Every structure is written in C-alpha cells, then in structure tokens.
Amino acid sequence: MEGYAFMHQVRVRFAETDAQRIAHHASFVVWLEEARVAYLAAFAGGYQAIRDGGIEALTTGVHLEYERAAAFDDVLTIGVRCSELRGARFRFEYLVEREGVRVAHGWTAHATVDAATHRPTRVPEWFVEDVVRAEASTRTP
Amino acid sequence: MEGYAFMHQVRVRFAETDAQRIAHHASFVVWLEEARVAYLAAFAGGYQAIRDGGIEALTTGVHLEYERAAAFDDVLTIGVRCSELRGARFRFEYLVEREGVRVAHGWTAHATVDAATHRPTRVPEWFVEDVVRAEASTRTP
Amino acid sequence: MEGYAFMHQVRVRFAETDAQRIAHHASFVVWLEEARVAYLAAFAGGYQAIRDGGIEALTTGVHLEYERAAAFDDVLTIGVRCSELRGARFRFEYLVEREGVRVAHGWTAHATVDAATHRPTRVPEWFVEDVVRAEASTRTP
C-alpha cells in the first residue's frame, strides 16, 4: 500500500456480518477506529496519551466508499495515514484491502476538545511532531 | 405475559442480523438493556435519576436462553420484571416473545456502586420503593 | 424539517454510548439504516419487498458529518429523503436533529444487485414509482 505510513489487520467477526451474508457496512467504521488507535499507539504514544492530557479527540466526519463485500473470517489490511493536522483538527485516510484487492476506502475527520469543557483546543505539539515525523518517514524515497 | 410488570417492544434492525440470516445472539443483550431502561423510566424516574445521584448500576451477570430465531424486521415484545432487590444488588427477569410465541428468556444481575469510587453502595431507598410498588401492583389479582 | 419526505425517531441506547460519554459515531450509521428501512416501509412496501423480488440493495457509500454530540437516552429525529434513483443506483440524504437542533447530517449510496449472482440489476420499476410519488408529494407547496 504505497503512501500509507501504517497498516493494521482485522479479521471479520461473525457478529459483524448481516443477513446479506457480508460484513455490515457499519462494521467498517469501527475497524477504521481500531486502525487509527493502532496508528496512534505506534507513532504517538497511544490515544490514551491524548486523553491523559485532558484532551478528547472527537470524530466530526466519516466517509466510506465500499468497493467489494467482505465476508466472515476475511482478513482485511487497513492502510492508515494522517492527511491533515492543524489547529484543533486532524484527518485520517484509509485503504482497506483483502489479499491485495481493494475492498473500501475513506477518511475520518477529528477535532480536539478540552475533556472537561468540550471546547476546541489545539492538538498537542508533541502529537503533531510525532505524527509529522511518522508521515515524513514514509514519503522518503 | 402474566407476571410481568412491564412490556417493551423492539424491532430487529438489519445491522443486528448475521450471516445465518437471523438476529445475532448478542443483540438480545442490548435489547434487554433497552427494555430495562424503559422499565426504570416508567417506574423509577429513569436510569438517569440513579446516575444523577452519583450511583452507577453495573451489570454483573447475563443469562439468556434462545428458544426460536428472530429475523430482520421482527417486532419483539420483552416482558421485564425486577425479581430481587436488596442491599447493593438487584436482578431483572425477561421474556421475549413474537406475536405471543416465546423467542427467548433470561435474566440480568446488577450491583450499584458509587460512581466516583466504584465501591458497592446500597440501592437508593426511593428506587427500592418505586420498584416494589410497581411490582406489587402487577401481582394484585 | 423542510424538504424531508419522512421522519423517524430513535432513542440513544446505553450500549451505543462510548467512554467519551456520548453516542459513538458508528451508531449513527446504524440509525440511518433504521430510518431508511422505516422510509421504505412507509413508501415502498418495505425493504423485505425488494428482497422478496430476489434483489439485494447493497450500501456503496456512507458520509456523515457530526455537528453536536448525542447522549444516552436522547431522542433523535432523522429526516430521510431519496435524492437520486436511476438504473441500479439510489441515494438517500439524512438530517439528524434533537429538539429542533441539528446533530448530524449525511448521505448513503446504494446499488441493487441480483441476490443470487450479486450482479448489478436495475431498481424495480414499482420501487422507483413509489419513491418518486412519495418524494413528489413532499415538494408540493
């Protein structure tokens, strides 16, 4: 997956399928979150580190385009990259594949708020630096 | 549903089905919770009233026996009764039917804890009184 | 909700909240589906009617923008309208409000396929007519 700083795998649970005998489309939203959490653990001290700093990262947008169905027990690889990061906002892009074949792609948008007041607050500086460093390293030829 | 103080209806969502083309068994656990919340809203000022008093009701046990499958769009009626209530513990019993035919039955067990310390704390007196009154009324011939 | 042919209500379940003490963003995807199913039941003989005709409606895209958080037990009103319908594709738009205040909005895209072969197949004519009639009626001044 060219251009993706990080990859994460999920295996489709039986509970995540529906009566069309495929993974329900809402399951992907949860997988993107799991992949994002794994990205933050790998590159930025973990999502808990943000929360420990009294900051919550809210999800302000979700966009998913489904290209192929996924089935029970499929192993999906999710490419994750942080595509924007400024002020109190950041954005992730995702590519979901099964054995090299595209299954879905999309993005999520996020805003950081003070956990107590829920007012917008800037993304912590260390977080920005960690993510920028991680993303930069994947773009080096 | 004889002996049930309260009844609540749910309609099976498509997302709640699985690749067996029936409602996934974990969905019932969520429906029992929705029915229990509706019971508390009807009889005891709502679950939020308990939380507003600085008390959390934890779920300490779940037991479900499935008698028939439920399908997408089925309307299920859930009978709810509080079968035990003392100290820091209470228990609910449930019967799930579809058009008068039994689909499942079970119970959930709960413990009240202080929301801040998570230490066991007695069920509030007003809650006991409200529930006892509601349950007593259904047993009057 | 001006311009919406149909409205559907959901009440936020406790299971649908997360550790940010708000409704998890993936829950909205399930609510949009419930609202869409209710729309089809009201206007087009129900989703089951499509499936009975040997046709499955796949979800090919989901887009959601979250404007405000929803909390446990909130009652949300979801406006639904079919904004496109041609060939083997259709699209729904949604507005989610709580007591007249916007909470979220978005759209879902769908494709109809033959249930057996999963090949694209045109949306049934009766379905198109039912939906066009329903949507037209809401635009009459």
Added chain:
Amino acid sequence: MEGYAFMHQVRVRFAETDAQRIAHHASFVVWLEEARVAYLAAFAGGYQAIRDGGIEALTTGVHLEYERAAAFDDVLTIGVRCSELRGARFRFEYLVEREGVRVAHGWTAHATVDAATHRPTRVPEWFVEDVVRAEASTRTP
C-alpha cells in the same frame, strides 16, 4: 489458565466501551464468539468447515458473570474449552483474564441444525473427533 485447551486474545475497542467508561457487557458476548471461532480454526478445521457441510451451529444459550470491569485498550485473554458434545448439542466454557486477574467467566450452548431446513442434525463425526482429541491433549498431566 489451567484446564483450558485454547487461549485467544482481544483488545478492547473504543466502540466497545460505554458511558460508564468501561467495556459494555454485551461486548463480551461477541468476544466469546471470536474466541470460539479461533478455537474451531485451531482444532476443528474452522467454523466455515461446519457451514460448508450444510450445517449451522446456532447459539442456544449464553451465560456470563462479570467479576471486574475491562477498560478501553485492555488486552484480555480468553480461555476456551469444549465442555460437552453429544448428539446435536455442544457447550463451551470461557475464562476471561487481564494480566492473570479474572475479569469474567461464562459458557455458551449450541445446537447444530441443517442449514436448509433448520432441523436439528448431529454434530459431524469428524468435528467430534477433532474436538475430543484437542480437549484430551490438554488434560494429559
């Protein structure tokens, strides 16, 4: 985990937490299923092998006792063993631990049915043999 033929790990997803800031009790039901599927993959050719034989394994009962709360990002180890297997019925037992500390335990009951008719049908012989062999091996001193 003495006496458990198989162990499986899950990491608590953010979507699986609730407004009590702990893993929602229904999430455990899904984890037990994931652990059971992994057990079958390890010992009995996978759950898909049963389905490929035209047999569905229905869940007929779930029992869970929660001893400690689990939190977001906790890694839980689930011990799984098949405790009964005869005719058209089988049963699994589970122990959920976090770093050696008990979090929950329970069981699930299952019945095998013909996928087409949904009539009870005996558990396939090869399945019984595989599971008996796996379980026997763990009890050897």
